[in-house]
Amino acid sequence: MAGPEDAGASSGEERGAGPPRIAGPRLLAQRILPRLAALSLGTLLAVLAGEALLRALRPEAFAPGPSDAAEFVRFDPLLGWSNRPGASGRMRFLPDFDTEMRISRQGLRDRVFAVPKPPGTRRVLCLGDSFTWGMGVEASETWPKVLERALGPGFEAVNAGVNGWGTAQEILWLQDRGAELAPEAVVLAFYVNDFSDNASGRAGPWFRPYFVLEGEAVRLAGTPVPAPSGLSRPLHATLENHSWLFRVLLWGRDWVRAGFLEPVDRSPLPRGRRDSPEAFVPGAAVTEAIVRMARDHCADRGVRLVVLLVPSRWIVRPALRGLDRGPVDERLYEAAAALCARAGIGTIDPRDALSRSEERGEPAYHAMDM
Numbered sequence: 001m002a003g004p005e006d007a008g009a010s011s012g013e014e015r016g017a018g019p020p021r022i023a024g025p026r027l028l029a030q031r032i033l034p035r036l037a038a039l040s041l042g043t044l045l046a047v048l049a050g051e052a053l054l055r056a057l058r059p060e061a062f063a064p065g066p067s068d069a070a071e072f073v074r075f076d077p078l079l080g081w082s083n084r085p086g087a088s089g090r091m092r093f094l095p096d097f098d099t100e101m102r103i104s105r106q107g108l109r110d111r112v113f114a115v116p117k118p119p120g121t122r123r124v125l126c127l128g129d130s131f132t133w134g135m136g137v138e139a140s141e142t143w144p145k146v147l148e149r150a151l152g153p154g155f156e157a158v159n160a161g162v163n164g165w166g167t168a169q170e171i172l173w174l175q176d177r178g179a180e181l182a183p184e185a186v187v188l189a190f191y192v193n194d195f196s197d198n199a200s201g202r203a204g205p206w207f208r209p210y211f212v213l214e215g216e217a218v219r220l221a222g223t224p225v226p227a228p229s230g231l232s233r234p235l236h237a238t239l240e241n242h243s244w245l246f247r248v249l250l251w252g253r254d255w256v257r258a259g260f261l262e263p264v265d266r267s268p269l270p271r272g273r274r275d276s277p278e279a280f281v282p283g284a285a286v287t288e289a290i291v292r293m294a295r296d297h298c299a300d301r302g303v304r305l306v307v308l309l310v311p312s313r314w315i316v317r318p319a320l321r322g323l324d325r326g327p328v329d330e331r332l333y334e335a336a337a338a339l340c341a342r343a344g345i346g347t348i349d350p351r352d353a354l355s356r357s358e359e360r361g362e363p364a365y366h367a368m369d370m
Contacts, residue, residue, distance in 0.1 A: 047245065054244035069135070069163040072101055077224040078176060079169045080208035083107040083133075083162055096366040097136040109133055109142070110159040117182045124148075124157045125178055127170040128189030131310050132161025136366045143308075147187075158183070166197025167287060168210050171294045172220075185304040187348075188294060192312055192332035198290060199283030211286050218289040281335045288339040295343055307340050308348045309333060313365040316354040 074084040092098040126144035134142035148157035239246040298305040
């Protein structure tokens, strides 16, 4: 006599059906959830194994620590973010650097400056991103402090740089907060990625103000700036400060972005537009409008404006010149010089000096510099 199993099998064969169907909740409980659990467990074990391997090998370049620049900034509804007054700690990217970071009560990576300005004092206000802020160098080694020493007694060079800022944020800070420092001159540092920064309202989890062109006019957009996510930034900082694996993944992400995702059209310029940077540089037209805005703001106050063009290592380093990002960055650099020339703004070009430094075996860039 056939048992229940035989009967079920025979019945299934007669109907021509495959394995018995499982209803929705049972399917979820019996098949999907166990597979998801196994996948999650496997992923967790792989992450833990990767973290353990890196901790055993201990590659210094990826050593976690208090090196997230977000620890030294605060949310700013006008600028997106700005230096956090009173912040202090260390920034490190081993073996390249391990430096002290200290933000003054005025929100500067510098000493406190007297307001109003003492009689007989002449001030230069220095604006820029991480190259001005001084990522990877001590405060005394930043270019504003080198400039201050070169100018000599009676001169003050104020480091008003903020990590990650674009030209739009720098000009807004100048208009809103720079006047109280009463500078005689402003040096605006311009790096090639400022073109794309000036055309974007996002920077990772942070938002930033930006300008848009409307015919001949330029309009401020994205303000008041929304606050970044309450979870993503602290979580990011925690992982970066404690996980070797996370820092390796961040390095890989930045390497891919720098090497393969450069947002620049490399096609030849149309005939007759070879002197027009907006023909091949996203954000060039609005950047030129912002720079002219800075020129007019300074001129109205009797302040001299100079632009310091900051070349990338792909332009300066002899071994990299002409490779990968080199030709693209050269075009961006020349586009920045050209728009300043059209606006009648003087520029400082440090390429030759930096190249000579590299040729002498004195690196001008860190490994993390793009």
